[in-house]
Amino acid sequence: MAPILRTSPLRRLGSALASSRAALARASTLFLWPCLPLAAGLLVWLAVDREIGREQRAFQQGMSADAQSIAAGYAQFLSRSIDQIDQLTLQLKYGSEQGRLRLRELAARGIFGSPQYVDVAIVDARGTPVDSSAAVPANASHAARPYFAWHRANISSALRISPLEHDADAGRPVIRFTRRLDGPDDDFDGVVVVTVASGYFSGYYDAGTLGARGLLAVAGDDGMLRASRAGSQDALPDAALLARVPRFDGAGMPDGFAANGERLLGPDWFADGDRRFVAWRTLPAYPLTVMAGVWENERRAPLEQRWAAWRQMRLAGEAALVLLSALLWWAGRVADRRRRRAVSVQAAYRLATEAGEEGFYMLHPLRRGGRIVDFRVLDCNERGAALFGKDKSTLLGQTISQNYRPDDFGQLLDSYCHAMERGSFREEDRFHPLGADVPRWVRRKVVRSGGELAVTLRDISDAKAQESELIRLANTDELTGLPNRSWFIRRLDATLADAGQRGDALALLFIDLDKFKNVNDTLGHSTGDAVLQEAACRLRQALRPDDHVARLGGDEFTLVLHRIAGQDDALRVADRIRQAMSHPFPAGESMMEVGATIGIALYPRDGGDAETLLKHADIAMYAAKGERRGSHAFYQPEFHEVLRQRIATERELAEAIERDEFELHYQPRVDACSGRLLSLEALVRWRHPRRGMVPPGEFIPVAENTGQIIALGALVIDRACRQLALWRAAGLDVVPVSVNVSAMQFRHGDVHDHLARAVSVAGIPAELIEIEITESAMLGDLDLIRERLAAIRALGIRIAVDDFGTGYSSLSQLQRLDVDVLKVDRVFTADLDHRPESQVLFRAIVSMAHALDMRVVAEGVETVPQAAILRDLRCDELQGYLVARPLPAADAADTIRRAASESARGERRGLYRIA
Numbered sequence: 001m002a003p004i005l006r007t008s009p010l011r012r013l014g015s016a017l018a019s020s021r022a023a024l025a026r027a028s029t030l031f032l033w034p035c036l037p038l039a040a041g042l043l044v045w046l047a048v049d050r051e052i053g054r055e056q057r058a059f060q061q062g063m064s065a066d067a068q069s070i071a072a073g074y075a076q077f078l079s080r081s082i083d084q085i086d087q088l089t090l091q092l093k094y095g096s097e098q099g100r101l102r103l104r105e106l107a108a109r110g111i112f113g114s115p116q117y118v119d120v121a122i123v124d125a126r127g128t129p130v131d132s133s134a135a136v137p138a139n140a141s142h143a144a145r146p147y148f149a150w151h152r153a154n155i156s157s158a159l160r161i162s163p164l165e166h167d168a169d170a171g172r173p174v175i176r177f178t179r180r181l182d183g184p185d186d187d188f189d190g191v192v193v194v195t196v197a198s199g200y201f202s203g204y205y206d207a208g209t210l211g212a213r214g215l216l217a218v219a220g221d222d223g224m225l226r227a228s229r230a231g232s233q234d235a236l237p238d239a240a241l242l243a244r245v246p247r248f249d250g251a252g253m254p255d256g257f258a259a260n261g262e263r264l265l266g267p268d269w270f271a272d273g274d275r276r277f278v279a280w281r282t283l284p285a286y287p288l289t290v291m292a293g294v295w296e297n298e299r300r301a302p303l304e305q306r307w308a309a310w311r312q313m314r315l316a317g318e319a320a321l322v323l324l325s326a327l328l329w330w331a332g333r334v335a336d337r338r339r340r341r342a343v344s345v346q347a348a349y350r351l352a353t354e355a356g357e358e359g360f361y362m363l364h365p366l367r368r369g370g371r372i373v374d375f376r377v378l379d380c381n382e383r384g385a386a387l388f389g390k391d392k393s394t395l396l397g398q399t400i401s402q403n404y405r406p407d408d409f410g411q412l413l414d415s416y417c418h419a420m421e422r423g424s425f426r427e428e429d430r431f432h433p434l435g436a437d438v439p440r441w442v443r444r445k446v447v448r449s450g451g452e453l454a455v456t457l458r459d460i461s462d463a464k465a466q467e468s469e470l471i472r473l474a475n476t477d478e479l480t481g482l483p484n485r486s487w488f489i490r491r492l493d494a495t496l497a498d499a500g501q502r503g504d505a506l507a508l509l510f511i512d513l514d515k516f517k518n519v520n521d522t523l524g525h526s527t528g529d530a531v532l533q534e535a536a537c538r539l540r541q542a543l544r545p546d547d548h549v550a551r552l553g554g555d556e557f558t559l560v561l562h563r564i565a566g567q568d569d570a571l572r573v574a575d576r577i578r579q580a581m582s583h584p585f586p587a588g589e590s591m592m593e594v595g596a597t598i599g600i601a602l603y604p605r606d607g608g609d610a611e612t613l614l615k616h617a618d619i620a621m622y623a624a625k626g627e628r629r630g631s632h633a634f635y636q637p638e639f640h641e642v643l644r645q646r647i648a649t650e651r652e653l654a655e656a657i658e659r660d661e662f663e664l665h666y667q668p669r670v671d672a673c674s675g676r677l678l679s680l681e682a683l684v685r686w687r688h689p690r691r692g693m694v695p696p697g698e699f700i701p702v703a704e705n706t707g708q709i710i711a712l713g714a715l716v717i718d719r720a721c722r723q724l725a726l727w728r729a730a731g732l733d734v735v736p737v738s739v740n741v742s743a744m745q746f747r748h749g750d751v752h753d754h755l756a757r758a759v760s761v762a763g764i765p766a767e768l769i770e771i772e773i774t775e776s777a778m779l780g781d782l783d784l785i786r787e788r789l790a791a792i793r794a795l796g797i798r799i800a801v802d803d804f805g806t807g808y809s810s811l812s813q814l815q816r817l818d819v820d821v822l823k824v825d826r827v828f829t830a831d832l833d834h835r836p837e838s839q840v841l842f843r844a845i846v847s848m849a850h851a852l853d854m855r856v857v858a859e860g861v862e863t864v865p866q867a868a869i870l871r872d873l874r875c876d877e878l879q880g881y882l883v884a885r886p887l888p889a890a891d892a893a894d895t896i897r898r899a900a901s902e903s904a905r906g907e908r909r910g911l912y913r914i915a
């Protein structure tokens, strides 16, 4: 009985957790995994950007620092240089004002030897150079020059620095540093002019720090350049590099330029359209501002290359990550589709099986160290849970090991692991979970589904039971309970294979019940069945425990004797069986002798396979039966000939009946006292075309076995009636003729009709015919038999019981059947003259028969003493060789004639004479 357990809150929480876990797993598959590469890509992207940005900043800072330090150094250099020039102009001023100055001499002494000095001159108040370090043209005048005018107009002794000028004599740009000369009254007395090549100021340019296209420039407060250098080439035209010159006049600094500063100036500042990082410093003592510009492109180029390489690598990496993401997304979708399909299949399957016969389970493998050690029930239907004697909520979440005994679990685990590896398996197996009282049979189907196992169980116990029953029925003879032919053949094959391997000998006995046909024909099938059951029982008892007996069909049995030492073992068993079968069998209300004939084949002598052995044992049985019923025979190859003969006889007999190759002989029956001819018994003979006259003992059993006896019997009746008609037509004073009717013929049922027809066709009185039927034909359904006999008697035909004493009919039974004549079997006659008890028996038969109003005929009377005794015993009629042998029709006619003439003469000699 299944334990009833309610769903616990914990279990509900568990299933909620399980479903959210599944949703999480799905979200991971569909979104998380594909997003991870994208996120990684984004991080890489940002990291590269960040690094590039950091490098850019560092680069700018570097450029700024460089530009500033260059500008600072340049400012110092320029301040120092101008300081020197300032000092020089002061000295010249004082020297000139004191009249001690001789510039040419100083120049000659190399005072102005520095290359920056283009010229140093003293100009008088009219503008005429009065002294000069260089040669002065005759008409040279400074009067028109801006600085001259300025000094004349301004009473200032400060140093004046001119804008950049082109000195035609020097052929290069120059800057003139001038200072006013004062006269004694501080009136204007001229100007000291120091002309310096502007290239001197830009000589500070260092390609190592400023690069190939860096900038050095000096601008005045007036916004005009004093010196300029772009790159390593010092060339005034390069001053054009600065498209715009910032004004550093300290008064409000346009464009946001402070006195000292730095800035990245864009393309609009430079004629070449490039950008430079420019730092500037205003000289504290002079109205000049120096500018140092670092060319960004040059510095930036290697960095740009590196950044470009980084960006390319990043792009490739991003592409790979996007691809990976797409792949993961695609794989996720496929996996999700598969999982959903599996889930929907699972759901559909569960739905389908929910109301069905099958138990359904989804099992999740549990691993330890990578090895599957158990399975957990993820899902199941109610039917599946019921197979374990549980309700579904209880079984869910449990492991298989919780539900099986250790041994069963071990086997099942192996099978399930096998399915996890191979994909699927199906089997039929005993199913005995813990809690189940009895094991059941199940058909188990196991299919791997994703990482889990889908298992279905169908209870096939009923089908198995039916199958076993069918197998049992297929292998068992229902009537006797013995194994049947097909089981026996299979078993025999296996037994022979075993015996062959071990070198054993065995015997196969083929047993045929001798008179079974008779029982069946006369007593009906139910009696026949009882005889077969009794025979089976006796056979079982006659066997050793490990020998096998089977019913092949009909009245044929077979048995195998294992491991026999020799032929004698088989002989002993055969004797025991014959003995067992020789006892009378209960047949209806009486007993009946049946007996058995046995054919024996030995392995390996008579055959190596089941079919051959069985055939040879059958042939041996046939041969034994041909020899004598109730005997046995070991198989001999010559038996084939016997069998062949028998088959030939059956065929020939059929042809003989068709061609009517039979004739009747007639054996007289005479009065026991007078010897007068009373009747004739018609006995059939087969006039065989080759073999000559064949006695009935050779073909009547064959005809009975094959059923040909019915046609043959009809033929005999016709022939006897015709003969009587002929004899009557020939004027003979005929006596009644008795005809043998076999048990089968009688049971067949149309004897009455045929007799009536034959008598009528022949045109003879029915009283001329008598039928002889054996005791065995009278056994069975007495009412039916009496009915039939009464109908025959109603025609006027008398009934005689043939071979009385060999069967088990009783006289009282015969009385009920209204029998007219009792023919006592010749075995009783034969014993009369030497066994006194036979006479006692005979006397009893006679007196009882007479009491029942029956006449008694003694068969097989061969001797005069027998006849004498019989007469003394008040036997009514005699038949036997003593009187006459069965006679051909012509001889029988003579006998009739003789008997009639004797009768007419009133002689009382009769056909025989008792001494």
Ligand SMILES: Nc1nc2c(ncn2[C@@H]2O[C@@H]3COP(=O)(O)O[C@H]4[C@@H](O)[C@H](n5cnc6c(=O)[nH]c(N)nc65)O[C@@H]4COP(=O)(O)O[C@H]3[C@H]2O)c(=O)[nH]1
Residues within 6 Å of the ligand: 667, 682, 683, 684, 695, 696, 697, 700, 713, 716, 739, 740, 741, 742, 802, 803, 826, 859, 860, 861, 862, 879, 880, 881, 882, 886
């Ligand atoms: N040893 C010995 N034998 C004697 C003596 N007197 C008669 N016989 C034999 O005993 C048999 C008597 O016939 P049955 O008992 O009906 O026994 C018959 C009968 O059962 C059967 N049979 C013969 N003709 C027919 C027939 O037309 N129909 C049927 N159903 N059976 C027949 O064949 C059996 C044998 O017939 P038969 O060979 O003709 O053998 C006959 C006969 O020749 C004697 O003094 N000593």
